[in-house]
Amino acid sequence: MANGTGRDEDFFSRLKEGLSKTRKGFVKNIDEMVSGEKIISKDVYEDLEEIMITADLGPQFTYDLIEEMKDRAKRKYLDSPEALKNIMKENMENILRECEKPMPIPKGELFTIMVVGVNGTGKTTTIGKMASRYKNKGIPLMLVAADTFRAAAIEQLEIWSRRIEAPLIKQKMGSDPSAVVYDAIHSARARNTNLMIIDTAGRLHTKVNLMDELKKIKRIMGRELPGAPHETLLVLDATTGQNALSQAKMFNDEIGITGIALTKLDGTAKGGIVVRIAQEMKIPIRYIGIGEKLDDLRRFRSEEFVNALLE
Ligand SMILES: Nc1nc2c(ncn2[C@@H]2O[C@H](COP(=O)(O)OP(=O)(O)O)[C@@H](O)[C@H]2O)c(=O)[nH]1
Ligand SMILES: [Mg+2]
Incomplete structure (x- = not known):
């Protein structure tokens, strides 16, 4: 359905545009923070914590994410902004997926x-x-x-x-x-x-x-x-x-x-x-x-x- 797809894309780009202030607030900062860094330093974690709290992601999500990053960094699985964003993405999706439940309207009853x-x-x-x-x-x-x-x-x-x-x-x-x-x-x-x-x-x-x-x-x-x-x-x-x-x-x-x-x-x-x-x-x-x-x-x-x- 070309039409439906067009609407999907349109909604996605407008959602993306709508969230651009949030994104600028932290994704961009994260990119700048970690670009060129070989090892993620303690300062970076502190900055990251502040950025995430400011974006209203909440203390729990922030804490869990940083712990996981530190853990992965120790095991050298984390060495680029991309890797960091991927962890963030995974963690967010795990949380949000739980809340993705459409509301079915049964037929034939009120x-x-x-x-x-x-x-x-x-x-x-x-x-x-x-x-x-x-x-x-x-x-x-x-x-x-x-x-x-x-x-x-x-x-x-x-x-x-x-x-x-x-x-x-x-x-x-x-x-x-x-x-x-x-x-x-x-x-x-x-x-x-x-x-x-x-x-x-x-x-x-x-x-x-x-x-x-x-x-x-x-x-x-x-x-x-x-x-x-x-x-x-x-x-x-x-x-x-x-x-x-x-x-x-x-x-x-x-x-x-x-x-x-x-x-x-x-x-x-x-x-x-x-x-x-x-x-x-x-x-x-x-x-x-x-x-x-x-x-x-x-x-x-x-x-x-x-x-x-x-x-
Ligand atoms: N930008 C934007 N405005 C919205 C959205 N949803 C509602 N509004 C606006 O928010 C204002 C309050 O909405 P209204 O439905 O009257 O709120 P209510 O008092 O909770 O019934 C209105 O000017 C709406 O047009 C939205 O998703 N985006
Ligand atoms: Mg009203």
Whole structure:
């Protein structure tokens, strides 16, 4: 499929471009550091540690990698920047592969995705992009506006729903999000909907309220439809680096997360956070986002990501 391949290449080059700040931050430094060196000195390891921490790769990954490098250097398996990058690549791929788990939508039953995350991370946009993908695959779906806090949030989802011609379940601003979701489940059943994607609020300054609200939505869903929500998808903004990791921990502790979508990988210097989140959370990364447009979302593929980061 020439067309599909073209899109793949296009996405890859844009992902690569998006990660170029991260790459410049460390790959280039690594090249400069080790080029011309016969033996990797202690200073190099120290510099490397700093570079990796700055790229938000995290202390665990950094420590393990440096230990492995020292070990290989001792056995003289490591004598060039290429060799060093290969070890880095291997280690990254091993970690990321564990999180490469697509989210299958079973046919003939209602599958529900509850999308959560802090305001501004890209929840509504990601929902629009996801919905568009599933719609193109011929999956009958419905959008649910359970971020009832701001009128603009409902309108934003409404625009997506018109654009991709998928029904939207909404109530007026300020109504109880759980009531919206309750309605939606019953409506989805009546219409034989296969997939329901729920947008939720993310105002963090009222953390306790927010978590209580999300817990209540989950409870109502599980009561009305056993097994629901089938996916609790956390949207994280990659440009926020370690904040994204703290958010992942918080949401997972409070409500339990089954998948992650990482947005804004276009133009971040903190792309290493993906590795850290994968290593520390061990939660499947379903999607990555590299822009605001419809086709700027893609299934997470570990090999593609590592190549885009290190090549
Ligand atoms: N550059 C870029 N912007 C994004 C991406 N995903 C979302 N956005 C933008 O981030 C902003 C917040 O997105 P929104 O979906 O409203 O976030 P929400 O508050 O979590 O629902 C909007 O301007 C989006 O267009 C992405 O992958 N890349
Ligand atoms: Mg929103």
